[in-house]
Amino acid sequence: MIFSRITGTGHYAPERVLTNADLEKMVDTSDEWIRSRSGIERRHIAADDETTADQAEPACRRAMEAAGVGPEDIDFLIVGTTTPDLVFPNVGCILQDRLDIHGCAAMSVETACSSFIYALSIADKYIRAGEAKCALVVGAETLSRIVDWTDRSTCVLFGDGAGAVVLQADDSTGILSTHLRADGRYRDILTSTGGVSQQNPPDNLRAGYNLVMAGNEVFKVAVKSMGRIAEEALRVNDIEQSELDWLIPHQANLRIIQAIAKRMELPMEKVIVTLQEYGNTSAASIPMALDIAVRDGRVQRDQLLMFVAFGGGLTWGSALLRY
Ligand code: UT7
Numbered sequence: 001m002i003f004s005r006i007t008g009t010g011h012y013a014p015e016r017v018l019t020n021a022d023l024e025k026m027v028d029t030s031d032e033w034i035r036s037r038s039g040i041e042r043r044h045i046a047a048d049d050e051t052t053a054d055q056a057e058p059a060c061r062r063a064m065e066a067a068g069v070g071p072e073d074i075d076f077l078i079v080g081t082t083t084p085d086l087v088f089p090n091v092g093c094i095l096q097d098r099l100d101i102h103g104c105a106a107m108s109v110e111t112a113c114s115s116f117i118y119a120l121s122i123a124d125k126y127i128r129a130g131e132a133k134c135a136l137v138v139g140a141e142t143l144s145r146i147v148d149w150t151d152r153s154t155c156v157l158f159g160d161g162a163g164a165v166v167l168q169a170d171d172s173t174g175i176l177s178t179h180l181r182a183d184g185r186y187r188d189i190l191t192s193t194g195g196v197s198q199q200n201p202p203d204n205l206r207a208g209y210n211l212v213m214a215g216n217e218v219f220k221v222a223v224k225s226m227g228r229i230a231e232e233a234l235r236v237n238d239i240e241q242s243e244l245d246w247l248i249p250h251q252a253n254l255r256i257i258q259a260i261a262k263r264m265e266l267p268m269e270k271v272i273v274t275l276q277e278y279g280n281t282s283a284a285s286i287p288m289a290l291d292i293a294v295r296d297g298r299v300q301r302d303q304l305l306m307f308v309a310f311g312g313g314l315t316w317g318s319a320l321l322r323y
């Protein structure tokens with residue numbers, strides 16, 4: 001039986017930091033409100049000329065170095081992102097060029113904050129089917145470009161960054177299963193106000209791409225759907241939640257994460273939380289959190305990990321894996 005196993009991880013966060021105190025000067029908010037409602041203290045924001053591919057590139061280089069693979073080894077490249085550099089070429093092709101990876105399939109998937117789990121699931125299927133041996137799977141975002149910096153209910157939550165993993169065929173263990181779901185009936189509670197084929201307000205192009213969210217409603221569906229999809233992964237693999245070493249959830253809100261941990265009867269000591277420093281980096285949040293926890297020694301080889309994510313669409317998903 002072929003599994004796909006994460007053999008290297010990497011992440012990148014832009015240099016510029018925006019603190020809650022900085023936001024107090026921009027909108028009617030307070031450090032106390034942001035911390036108590038979301039757990040977020042700071043977020044990293046891309047430089048004006050820094051794109052999603054610019055952030056993904058160093059994350060990929062670090063993951064490839066950690067896995068000990070070169071550009072010639074990569075035979076599948078997939079990027080999860082909501083904020084691609086261009087309509088086309090896709091971010092995967094831009095990265096191919098930058099990283100000197102030539103000829104393999106390269107694509108991006110846009111399922112908002114669940115994009116990394118979706119990308120991981122697709123890459124896992126290709127490896128299990130024997131059609132790829134070494135995949136580069138990326139989650140990268142420049143959310144700051146679509147955040148409405150005058151809307152206090154959303155602008156305090158998001159940040160930029162990138163994370164990447166190398167996924168390689170392994171005959172012993174690795175990803176046990178992935179589970180993906182979506183429900184377009186909830187499309188309006190977390191959406192963007194413009195796009196490519198949909199008309200934008202002609203006199204305000206940037207504002208036409210703003211992210212809008214009914215936070216309260218999203219919160220409730222997020223807890224329910226992520227809880228259920230995590231439980232599904234455990235059930236399918238006949239694994240008890242107590243056997244999990246780490247839960248690595250999408251970093252949207254500390255209260256959402258705490259509610260999922262409570263539902264799964266997991267102590268917060270077994271949950272990786274990085275949102276204090278980075279905010280919600282959408283598709284990048286899980287691979288960033290994974291790499292941070294791998295590099296600081298919390299996540300160890302052979303431990304059992306659960307990824308669970310949730311995003312606009314609405315989309316959600318989980319992955320259960322032996323690291
Ligand atoms: O990546 C996936 C997508 N995102 C999420 O999963 C986020 C899901 N939702 C959330 O994280 C939370 O709902 C929020 C953090 C967005 C909001 O927290 P909440 O506890 O649900 O607050 P609320 O929306 O019910 O707002 C409470 C009050 C309101 O004032 P009134 O109506 O009670 O007077 C808001 O106007 O807080 C006000 N408020 C703020 N006050 C200070 C909203 N944003 C802010 C702010 N600063 N930044």
